[in-house]
Amino acid sequence: MRERVAVAAVVALFLAGCGTTDSASSSKESQSKMNLQEAADRADKILDEAFAAIKPPVEWTHRYSMPGDCYVDRDRAVMTIISAERRGSFLGVLERHWKSKGYKLVATSPNGLVAHFKTQDSFQLEVLIGPNGQAHLSVTTPCVEESEVAQPTSKPNGPDYSKQELPAPNVKSTFWSSDELLSS
16 A cells, blocks of 8 residues: 555656656657557557566566556556565666666655656656565656557566456565575
């Protein structure tokens, strides 16, 4: 419950910026030509690329796809247990990947378990690791033209929990779930 409240608060902060002016006119032009489905497809591609960058791979499931008036949220939950000793490494993999794509680190939480990034075309990315070791990756699109939005088409890497109560992470990984510290 605490994680959901934290995620909702963060999403609300990002959405408060929906529709604000952007200094890059090409970014505004591409957004005005994009509809909700195209933005959702871009969000799915960002998430697909992020999960492809995580080595060794983790199991994940779609969590929700929430269209708003002019934006879409896509969220995926990691079902692989990320141990306290490996959470920094997990976040580091995503940070390096997103920075290599030119995405800007916007904020991190004081405890280091939440990081927010922004793409050049104003998509908001978040990674959050809960106290039980469950990671969530989400993307909120910028404000775009209204249209119908289909559910994500990417197949989960593991069981699909998108239409049921999400259990605690339940997949052990010899790497990500290990309680051994990584040597530097």
